[in-house]
Amino acid sequence: MRNGLRILLLLGFTSCAFAQQPDCKGIQIFESKLPIYPPIARAAYMKGVFHFAVIVYPDGHSEVRFVDGPSKGAFQVFAVSGRDFLESRRYGWVTGGQHQSCSYTAEIEYRMLPEEVSSPNNFMRVTDLDLGHTLVEVKATLPTINTSVSTIR
Numbered sequence: 001m002r003n004g005l006r007i008l009l010l011l012g013f014t015s016c017a018f019a020q021q022p023d024c025k026g027i028q029i030f031e032s033k034l035p036i037y038p039p040i041a042r043a044a045y046m047k048g049v050f051h052f053a054v055i056v057y058p059d060g061h062s063e064v065r066f067v068d069g070p071s072k073g074a075f076q077v078f079a080v081s082g083r084d085f086l087e088s089r090r091y092g093w094v095t096g097g098q099h100q101s102c103s104y105t106a107e108i109e110y111r112m113l114p115e116e117v118s119s120p121n122n123f124m125r126v127t128d129l130d131l132g133h134t135l136v137e138v139k140a141t142l143p144t145i146n147t148s149v150s151t152i153r
Contacts, residue, residue: 024056024102024131026094034126035085037110037138038077045112045140048075050082052106058099060090067105082108085134106132113139 050069056062064086071079086106093099113123127135
């Protein structure tokens with residue numbers, strides 16, 4: 001019982017340390033890689049919404065921690081992909097001067113486009129709705145048929 005209480009208190013203090021950072025007002029993303037929709041997830045028609053706690057340091061790099069979303073089994077590929085995407089971002093402030101670390105919650109939504117969307121197999125659309133919300137959409141990978149196969153006689 002006491003160990004369980006200690007663990008809960010420790011987790012509470014850890015999350016409070018993450019939450020005590022000021023909001024990231026006046027911050028911009030200066031550099032970022034494109035997120036990856038993992039091929040295995042795309043082939044299996046997987047989708048999901050994932051939340052991350054992001055601390056941005058004055059030098060522009062960040063620390064990212066997975067907070068919420070399906071993370072068991074095959075869904076781990078989304079958690080890893082989302083964390084890699086957010087860690088690739090380099091930030092800066094619109095105003096000059098000294099800045100302190102700040103934090104925000106990032107949400108990355110991975111979703112499949114409907115079948116009726118006509119686009120190539122490798123189609124991917126990334127939409128940054130704001131600093132904390134990114135939408136990654138792909139079309140399901142369709143099997144390709146090789147029509148140039150010749151028969152040997």
